[in-house]
Amino acid sequence: MPVPDAKTKIALDVNGESVEVAFAPHKTLLEVLREDLSLTGTKHGCELGECGTCTVLVDGTPVLSCLVLGLACAGRRVRTVEGMAAGGKLHPLQDAFAELGAAQCGYCTPAFLLAAEALLAETPRPSRDDIRHALAGNLCRCTGYIKIYEAVELAAARMRGERAEPAPETLYGQR
Amino acid sequence: MGSAELRVVGKALRKVDATAKVTGATKFADDLFLPRMLYAKLLRSPHPHARIVSIDASHAAALPGVKAVLTGKDLPIPFGILPVSQDEHALALDKVRFVGDPVAAVAATSEEAAAAALGRIAVQYEPLRPVTDAVDALAHPEPRIHEYGDLGNLHKLIHLEFGDVEQGFRDADLVREDTFFFEGSTHLPMEQHAAVADWSADGKVTLWSSTQTPHYVHRALAQVLELSPARIRVIACPNGGGFGGKSDPFSHEIVAAKLAMVTGRPVKITLTREEVFYCHRGRHPTLMWVKTGVKKDGAITGMHFRSLLDGGGYGSYGVASTYYTGALQTVTYHVPRYTFQGARAFTNKPPCGPKRGHGTPQPRFALEVHLDKIAEQLGLDPAELRLRHLVPPNSLTANWLRVGTMGLGRCIEKVVQGSGWTDKFKKLPLGKGIGLACSSYITGAGLPIYWNAMPHSGVQLKCDRGGGVTVFCGSTEIGQGSDSILAAIVAEVLGINPFDIAVVTGDTDLTPVDLGSYSSRVTLMTGHAAIQAAERARALIARHAAAQLALPVERVGFADGRVFDVERPELGLSFADAVRLAEAAEGTVGTVGSYTPPPSPGKYRGAGVGPSPAYSYSACVAEVDVDPATGIVRVPKIWIAHDVGRAINAATVMGQIEGSVYMGLGEALMEEMAYRGNRNVVHKIPSLLEYKSPTTLEMCDVVTYVVEDPDPNGPFGAKECGQGPLLPVPPAVANAVYDAVGVRIDEVPITPEKVFKALRSKGKGEEGRVGPKSFPEIPWPEPTRVPPPWEGGDGKAVESGKGGKGRQRAAKAARP
Numbered sequence: 001m002p003v004p005d006a007k008t009k010i011a012l013d014v015n016g017e018s019v020e021v022a023f024a025p026h027k028t029l030l031e032v033l034r035e036d037l038s039l040t041g042t043k044h045g046c047e048l049g050e051c052g053t054c055t056v057l058v059d060g061t062p063v064l065s066c067l068v069l070g071l072a073c074a075g076r077r078v079r080t081v082e083g084m085a086a087g088g089k090l091h092p093l094q095d096a097f098a099e100l101g102a103a104q105c106g107y108c109t110p111a112f113l114l115a116a117e118a119l120l121a122e123t124p125r126p127s128r129d130d131i132r133h134a135l136a137g138n139l140c141r142c143t144g145y146i147k148i149y150e151a152v153e154l155a156a157a158r159m160r161g162e163r164a165e166p167a168p169e170t171l172y173g174q175r
Numbered sequence: 176m177g178s179a180e181l182r183v184v185g186k187a188l189r190k191v192d193a194t195a196k197v198t199g200a201t202k203f204a205d206d207l208f209l210p211r212m213l214y215a216k217l218l219r220s221p222h223p224h225a226r227i228v229s230i231d232a233s234h235a236a237a238l239p240g241v242k243a244v245l246t247g248k249d250l251p252i253p254f255g256i257l258p259v260s261q262d263e264h265a266l267a268l269d270k271v272r273f274v275g276d277p278v279a280a281v282a283a284t285s286e287e288a289a290a291a292a293l294g295r296i297a298v299q300y301e302p303l304r305p306v307t308d309a310v311d312a313l314a315h316p317e318p319r320i321h322e323y324g325d326l327g328n329l330h331k332l333i334h335l336e337f338g339d340v341e342q343g344f345r346d347a348d349l350v351r352e353d354t355f356f357f358e359g360s361t362h363l364p365m366e367q368h369a370a371v372a373d374w375s376a377d378g379k380v381t382l383w384s385s386t387q388t389p390h391y392v393h394r395a396l397a398q399v400l401e402l403s404p405a406r407i408r409v410i411a412c413p414n415g416g417g418f419g420g421k422s423d424p425f426s427h428e429i430v431a432a433k434l435a436m437v438t439g440r441p442v443k444i445t446l447t448r449e450e451v452f453y454c455h456r457g458r459h460p461t462l463m464w465v466k467t468g469v470k471k472d473g474a475i476t477g478m479h480f481r482s483l484l485d486g487g488g489y490g491s492y493g494v495a496s497t498y499y500t501g502a503l504q505t506v507t508y509h510v511p512r513y514t515f516q517g518a519r520a521f522t523n524k525p526p527c528g529p530k531r532g533h534g535t536p537q538p539r540f541a542l543e544v545h546l547d548k549i550a551e552q553l554g555l556d557p558a559e560l561r562l563r564h565l566v567p568p569n570s571l572t573a574n575w576l577r578v579g580t581m582g583l584g585r586c587i588e589k590v591v592q593g594s595g596w597t598d599k600f601k602k603l604p605l606g607k608g609i610g611l612a613c614s615s616y617i618t619g620a621g622l623p624i625y626w627n628a629m630p631h632s633g634v635q636l637k638c639d640r641g642g643g644v645t646v647f648c649g650s651t652e653i654g655q656g657s658d659s660i661l662a663a664i665v666a667e668v669l670g671i672n673p674f675d676i677a678v679v680t681g682d683t684d685l686t687p688v689d690l691g692s693y694s695s696r697v698t699l700m701t702g703h704a705a706i707q708a709a710e711r712a713r714a715l716i717a718r719h720a721a722a723q724l725a726l727p728v729e730r731v732g733f734a735d736g737r738v739f740d741v742e743r744p745e746l747g748l749s750f751a752d753a754v755r756l757a758e759a760a761e762g763t764v765g766t767v768g769s770y771t772p773p774p775s776p777g778k779y780r781g782a783g784v785g786p787s788p789a790y791s792y793s794a795c796v797a798e799v800d801v802d803p804a805t806g807i808v809r810v811p812k813i814w815i816a817h818d819v820g821r822a823i824n825a826a827t828v829m830g831q832i833e834g835s836v837y838m839g840l841g842e843a844l845m846e847e848m849a850y851r852g853n854r855n856v857v858h859k860i861p862s863l864l865e866y867k868s869p870t871t872l873e874m875c876d877v878v879t880y881v882v883e884d885p886d887p888n889g890p891f892g893a894k895e896c897g898q899g900p901l902l903p904v905p906p907a908v909a910n911a912v913y914d915a916v917g918v919r920i921d922e923v924p925i926t927p928e929k930v931f932k933a934l935r936s937k938g939k940g941e942e943g944r945v946g947p948k949s950f951p952e953i954p955w956p957e958p959t960r961v962p963p964p965w966e967g968g969d970g971k972a973v974e975s976g977k978g979g980k981g982r983q984r985a986a987k988a989a990r991p
Contacts, residue, residue: 050448097197144877
């Protein structure tokens with residue numbers, strides 16, 4: 001059954017900039033970001049709310065953008081991976097993910113980065129278990145999550161102003 | 176080159192594409208949007224096995240927005256990854272072979288319009304009796320799923336004999352038989368397969384795809400579309416995870432290209448998650464029987480191994496997968512006499528193929544649990560048993576595989592020491608256990624998928640007068656870091672910064688052929704090709720630098736972006752200046768390199784699967800907590816040691832090992848392709864929620880040991896690390912469960928139900944075991960008899976037993 005496609009226009013804040021965008025009202029935030037705003041950094045793995053791959057922040061809270069209607073985001077603040085690096089400089093989480101190889105294929109990476117950013121905003125000194133729980137809704141098939149934990153810990157330390165370096169066994173294994 | 180001289184190789188460097196990946200800038204196939212692009216959808220069969228009586232697509236074609244509809248007759252030429260299994264059609268021609276088999280395709284101006292049009296295609300089917308699994312295939316040779324194959328619904332039958340295994344059993348102090356089952360599982364890449372095709376009026380088609388094997392897709396497109404390969408460009412986008420699941424040419428790729436040709440517009444197709452389950456090509460469900468004779472000290476006197484693989488509806492890599500279930504049993508512990516019988520059945524399920532470890536995790540599970548039982552019967556420590564009988568380095572195995580460096584002993588010592596094995600094994604309280612297993616894997620298949628005498632990998636190098644270097648190679652970045660390996664190796668040879676190197680890969684218009692990202696071949700093969708290209712550039716540049724510096728060419732060194740006198744390093748010039756000198760003298764500075772693996776010593780039919788330039792080795796210890804009340808198994812920690820030869824990039828090696836452990840853990844505990852038990856053969860769980868895979872809450876801690884014993888056949892000594900470390904995890908977990916609660920779960924996944932059931936039967940005084948009870952009778956062909964090297968053979972079969980005659984005899988015998 002063809003769906004109605006008369007476009008509706010909303011205004012919202014995306015990565016700190018106000019934008020106006022018009023789209024068919026049935027579209028999810030995921031589709032609006034990727035198809036109408038060309039922000040393809042946000043990925044999809046199931047479009048059923050099962051894998052966490054499409055995670056973005058709405059008003060600072062991680063949401064599955066495949067389950068949120070674009071219309072529901074009128075007037076809200078949406079943050080995607082494209083908004084993390086500032087002034088040509090990587091966010092400490094991005095930097096730590098790159099440094100440790102926490103992004104292998106990179107497909108789930110934007111979602112993990114944003115989920116981790118939300119965690120660190122609330123909990124600047126997370127335990128390993130805090131990280132596990134905060135990221136439990138995000139699937140990664142490449143890393144076994146370990147480099148992701150280590151990258152979140154490294155970035156958290158640096159964001160607290162500590163001069164943190166990865167442990168040798170993180171990069172080279174146990175001797 | 177000694178490691179002291181290495182400046183790039185061995186370091187933990189960022190990947191060259193890391194920044195693009197963490198900023199979301201990487202363009203995966205579905206991230207491409209072209210002007211005027213259409214969206215395509217596939218209509219898939221609701222029947223597991225049926226004849227197509229008629230298709231009426233006229234109503235679909237008439238819908239608004241619909242630009243083209245295709246059915247099987249539009250793409251009648253068959254294809255398949257292996258030359259011996261050209262059994263697929265882009266859209267089913269006359270028959271469907273599994274629920275999900277593509278039947279028709281629509282291109283429309285929106286995905287919604289395409290989906291709506293699928294509902295208007297009327298297909299009339301005549302259902303046929305479906306084959307539900309391999310044992311069912313054996314019992315029901317008719318109706319045949321395919322009109323080819325060795326016997327009825329058996330696709331492939333293999334029988335190889337290396338020495339008199341019965342004599343081996345007579346020489347033994349103990350002979351033990353066990354049966355095992357390894358359930359099928361799927362790759363589950365986070366990225367759904369996607370492809371975008373474009374057609375230009377000058378007769379050229381371009382396909383962007385999430386494929387691990389652009390070269391094979393290129394060949395398949397040429398074959399099915401009847402176009403010259405010179406008019407086809409295949410670009411492998413970075414894959415959002417592959418694990419073997421994007422290694423076949425797929426229906427959707429061919430359909431997208433054809434739809435672009437028909438409509439003259441770009442066409443995108445992105446599979447839904449459900450469709451990714453139907454593409455599958457994952458782990459073959461495998462039933463196994465193994466009989467081994469051993470001396471009191473654990474020395475193996477003979478081994479007989481049988482496997483029966485449930486192949487699903489098409490051939491895919493299945494013939495190779497079947498050989499792989501018998502190939503690598505011999506490369507870890509010395510096996511003087513060995514017999515292998517393997518069979519693959521066609522069944523009406525999504526086709527199985529190569530998943531990480533390709534055909535070897537199943538027999539490795541069987542072998543390592545079997546050895547655990549043997550060790551117990553002999554009263555030996557399982558680590559000690561293995562350490563005593565390792566295959567020696569630089570030796571030939573019974574089935575004529577050449578083992579080079581062999582670091583398994585060091586791997587075992589690392590995990591035994593690190594885990595505190597001796598203090599824990601058989602000593603932990605009830606419910607806590609520890610288990611050990613080992614494995615080996617190939618570093619690249621020794622033979623190409625289609626017979627040819629050309630290199631397996633090629634590299635072109637362009638040195639820019641500004642000092643930048645571009646590496647062109649057909650390899651495919653699937654997250655494993657292959658682009659970074661090319662940069663690291665070229666940087667090492669030319670003494671420049673790897674981040675000054677541009678890497679162009681996976682584009683059949685721009686890059687020389689590399690066969691693809693499979694069989695753990697990429698680092699070794701592209702690495703050698705890159706070394707050759709870079710050494711040629713270095714020689715050329717050195718010649719002109721030597722003249723400029725008035726030095727003999729042997730004294731010219733390359734490091735830190737400079738070209739200099741090795742005896743007076745302050746005398747030199749920048750790398751960019753040196754390139755300019757060379758370019759001024761000789762013109763554009765460009766070189767090539769290529770690599771072909773050494774010939775295999777085995778010369779018998781079937782010797783093509785198993786040979787590799789080098790074998791990696793892994794040892795694993797798993798610790799488990801088993802709740803005897805519920806059967807729930809938790810794995811808190813795994814120790815893994817992997818002999819990688821030499822790490823080219825230490826950080827990516829760590830990532831590959833940890834990722835392998837993770838995937839092995841998923842297969843050990845929860846992952847399974849499950850189908851409804853009735854004759855519908857419908858996939859029970861084609862979703863990411865219901866197909867259980869480990870989340871952060873199930874993933875264990877991992878202690879990793881990287882063992883480096885450089886192999887002369889590897890670039891800078893490197894061997895593989897992306898697949899091998901998966902293999903020992905399932906058997907280590909199974910052995911640990913036995914240590915924890917005294918029950919044997921002889922099949923994976925080791926679910927709470929199975930553990931609970933085994934504990935219950937143990938409690939009733941019965942055998943505390945869950946697993947297959949028997950292996951069916953199979954009409955094996957006459958064996959191909961190949962004397963092992965120590966019996967004076969030359970790697971050839973001793974008699975005409977090439978399988979053909981034997982198969983005919985077996986077929987005759989099996990007739991009612």
